[in-house]
Amino acid sequence: MFKTIHVIVAPSSYLEDPLKYRRHRLAEYLLSQDTAQEIIWISPETHSFFNSNLNILKEIKLNCDILQIKIGDYKSLVRNIEWFQNSLIHFIHEKHEEQVNYYLWYTYPAFSALSQLKIWKSVIYDCSDMWVEAEKTNHFLQNFIKRQLIRRTERRIVSSANYCFASSLTLQNRLLYKRISTTLIENGVDYSKFQVVDKIDINFNKKPTLGFVGGLKPWKIDFDLLVKVFKVKHDWQLVLVGSTYGQMGQAYQKLQKLDNVKIIPTVPYDEIPSMVATFDIGILPYIENNYNEGVFPLKFFEYLAGGLPIVGCGLPSTNNYIEDGVYEHVKSETELFIAACERALNSKSEENKSRRLALAKQADWVKKFEKMWGIVNGSK
Known part of the structure; x- marks a missing residue:
């Protein structure tokens, strides 16, 4: 051979x-x-x-x-x-x-x-x-x-x-x-890596945690939306895990200054499952633009493999996975995003979690x- x-x-x-x-x-x-x-x-x-x-x-x-x-x-x-x-x-x-x-x-x-x-x-x-x-x-x-x-x-x-x-x-x-x-x-997704993890304690104030793992690229991520959401929702915290790229802009600088936002530089891939395990929701806050129309995020099935509900925007390629208790895709508007996250926080049944894991395992x-x-x- x-x-x-x-x-x-x-x-x-x-x-x-x-x-x-x-x-x-x-x-x-x-x-x-x-x-x-x-x-x-x-x-x-x-x-x-x-x-x-x-x-x-x-x-x-x-x-x-x-x-x-x-x-x-x-x-x-x-x-x-x-x-x-x-x-x-x-x-x-x-x-x-x-x-x-x-x-x-x-x-x-x-x-x-x-x-x-x-x-x-x-x-x-x-x-x-x-x-x-x-x-x-x-x-x-x-x-x-x-x-x-x-x-x-x-x-x-x-x-x-x-x-x-x-x-x-x-x-x-x-x-x-x-x-x-x-x-x-x-x-x-590397499904098995997300099934046995040790949690990292990053919940610095014990609030519901919305998390994002990935490149913090200003042409992809809607930092304006995140600033608006976390200025309103003081009882939530945001954890962003990833490296920045290029000129980050004013919205990112404003986000850094919020007390309920924690930004962690890139961590080794083997630690990502432990990071995801500390989140209550996995978020995909993408800008509605031509580039993101073609994006199917790597972290989509990683969030599901961690048992998380997902809320996203700006990602039409993910629409086939919209399902109650699993994934909600909304317009990039503050009120709609907050409402979707509130529904996700209330979807913690074992039935919903099992459905998320089943979808991830197939991927x-x-x-x-x-x-x-x-x-x-x-x-x-």
Whole structure:
């Protein structure tokens, strides 16, 4: 039986992300297969135009199974223009071995020239974000050019891919405009990790706790809504667990000053279940915008695996899970959000908790990736 090498194209280096994203779990699953020999993790590394590392590859052996490749980039030019990707193509050619099956996994639309190589047993695009709406700056022209480059790169990848997957209905429908077949596989959960946990004592004033775990990104999270809610609800407390990104803005600064708000920097992934166990409600306070239309949050099934009711907004891709005592999705308005949270606080029956756990158990990551790998290998 031939060994397999999986090449994963990602937006950032393997160890750079403060959170464990879908792409990391995919890598772990692929490495767990008997035939797996190595993961080659390829990501751009932003530099200034005059930096000598532009378009230069850095090889970093993270462990015996994962080789990290960083490619010097400037304003997304190298990752989106194939002419600049020759050094990467040469590197992959040099790495190529006979009697090894090579799979190319795009978890981010970049380095489309790779998809044209003839060495791949399969090319796969696993779309988990509305990338064309991400990473915006304050410069209109720069945003416009970047969006066009990302669109073109994604289009080339989709046209070359043997298989396409999407993490939300919105992303699936968007890809279906570009190709006949895209399979929906929503984000999952490491279910067993949430079943036996030691609580961390973060309930600093014993009030009902609304919690959020994830990246505190100002283009995703509705900090204005949270300020309004927790100014009104002095008898509740908010716990935010995660790293900040970019310019956080005035709403976040106001939120930091509230007495009933606690913000905890990113914690190791293994401690997340213990954090979730201290919450009374898991919240998903997302801004209603184009980017979030494609989001299916990683923490959705993590909250359910912790037995929590969920209240969210700005996430149309989660509407299929709306259910009394499980999940409520409302408009991003203070009164509606408060009312939904009050209903969630009153939904603590064992019957409701059992239903939440059952939904989470069905969404275990292993089941998700078994389906994906089965499709790629032709066994499903």
